[in-house]
Amino acid sequence: MVSRVRAELRKLLGLPxxxxxxxxxxxxxxxxxxxxAPYTRRAIAAGTLTDTSDLGLRDLGVGLIGPMVLGVIAVSSEYTSTSQHAPGARQLTATLTAVPDRLRLLVAKTAALVLVVAAQAAVAATATLGLTQVLHGDHVPAPAPARVAGAILYWTLTALLAYAITLITRNGIVPLTLLVINSTVVSVSYLLTKITDLASYLPDIVGAQMFIRDADFPVEIAPLTAGLVMTAWVAVLLAIGAVLFQRRDA
Amino acid sequence: MNVARAELRKLLTLPSLRLTALLTWAATLLLAYAYAYADRDAPLGDAALAPLGYTQAGFLVLGVLAAASEYEEGGQIHTTLLAMPRRLPLHVVKALTLGAVTLPVAAVTAATSTLPAGGATWTPAATAYLTLTTLLAAAVAGVVRRAVPAAILLLGLYFIVGPLLRARPGGIAAYLPDTAALDPPRGAAATVAWTAAALALAALTFHRRDA
Incomplete structure (x- = not known):
């Protein structure tokens, strides 16, 4: 198990x-x-920022492209051709020769991805929240540990979501386009919440409620429930991806 | 003329391009409906162009796939260059055919977004913008030569860096290639200039680099 995870880690971190x-x-x-910082300071002075406890956590969202790229590339790199001159040669063939048990392979791959993304999320969250404290420390309360943990979990689950979708599509472009468009300032999911309240349970909207409080979500969901709903989304998609990975020809 | 016909046939027979065009149009239709529906109680912005703000991603992908398909497994580019060794004319023909193929897709997509919102005057401009965006993406993918990294670069620029820079007053955001809808004369100039620059850079690298 350890050697498989180590191999997957090395493969993931070897990709440019x-x-x-x-x-x-x-x-x-x-x-x-x-x-x-200058605009935020002005906004705090003017009193237009109502809830400053969200400040650093909210900024964290723009970094989500990192976990998305990692989740997609962990799978899509196995399926892209290794060379122009060797049509049909893909890394997956070598991977499956080394680890023929596909479920174990998938477990090791998932573990490697979770390790990398959780570490990245911890570093990014520490840097972002630390910087917020240094710059606006007088006005912004230190974020509760539970909310920081929620943010790290959100990053990890987002990476797993990208990973699961790529397992299903076996192509990096589709999940990447879908997820990046949806992480823009006004996301498609957010638009959908304007049409139906059910859209509040889409993974990216519900997941954000784990650590962001002051936003115009149409349905208030408790952080724990939000985490469980997002985990359920990821679990279902991962299960579909795992079944397809096991049943389909490589 | 033969070159144009060959390039045209290559583009028209790529299943990924057909799928991308279809998905892009379907997404535009859905978003146009969403905007029209949401507008009744709370306007979300300019409903004529806003759906295109999202679905321009489809045109970025279209350009990336069209250009990167030459460099995928099998190395189709070698065959292409064997048949047509003069690289600069080939590059020009490639850009023209891609533009010609994209134009109808862009027109239909733009009309799908603008007509229901009563913004028919925007349709020609939006069509031109989407076509130019496709060419820009193709040029970038021609330099990067791999589909996924090119898509990360372009989507990151259009959907993450761009909106972030625009959220700040002033600054350089007004000169990004995707500002045509915000500030028509300058934005259009920015789109044209960026596309021309990217195509020139792609032509240069295509001319100088080993295939």
Missing amino acids: TAWVGLVLGTLTAPAIVLLN
Whole structure:
């Protein structure tokens, strides 16, 4: 088990695109806090910011492209051709030769992804929230540990969501487009909440309620319930992905 | 002319392009409906163009897939260059055919978004913008040569960096390629300039680099 996870970790961290995700995801949120500091300070002074306890946690959202890229690339890299001159040669063939038990392979891959993303989320959250404390410490209360844990869980679950969708589509472009569009400032899921309250239970909307309080969510969901609903989404998609991975020809 | 016909046939027979165009149009239809529906009680913004703000992602993907398909497994680019060794004319023809193929898709998508919201005057401009966006994406993918990294770059720029920069007053955001809807004259100029620059860079690298 340990050697499989180590192999998957090495494969993931050996991908240049994974490092794009790691660097982007870790640095974007702290950079935004730094860039927005003058505007935030003015907004606090003017009293337009009603709940400052959300401040750093809310900025964390822009870093989510990191876990998305990592989740997608962990699977799609297995399916892209290794060379222009060797049509049909994909890394997955070698991977399955080394670990023929597909379920064990998937468990190791998932574990490696969770380890990398959780570490990235912890670093990004520490940097973002620490910077918020340094810049606006007088006005912003230190975030509760439970909310920080919720944010780290949200990042990890987002990566797993991307990973599960890619397991189903076996192609990186589709989940990437879907997820990146949906992480823009006004997301499609948010638009849907304007049409039906049911959209509040979409994974990205419900997951955010684990650690963000002051937002115009049409349905208030307790953090614990929110975490459970998002976990359920990820679990269902992962189960579908795992069954397909086991049954389909590689 | 033969080159154009060959390139056209290659583009029209790529299943991924057909699928992307279809999904993009369907997503636009859905979003246009969502905006029309939501507008009744709480306006969410300019319903004529807002759906296109999201579904331009489909056109980015269209450009990326069209350009990156040459570099996928099998190395189709080698065959292409064997048949047509003069790279710069080939590059021009590739851009023109992609534009010609994209134009009807862009027109239908733009009309789907603008007509229900009563913004028919926007349709030609939106069509041109979406076509140029596709060419820009194709140029970037031609330099990067791999579909997924090119898509990460473009989608990150259009959907994460762009909105973040625009949220700040002033600054450089007004000169990004995707601001055409916000500030028509300058935004259109920015879109054209970025696309032309990207195509020129792609032509240069295509001309100089080993295939």
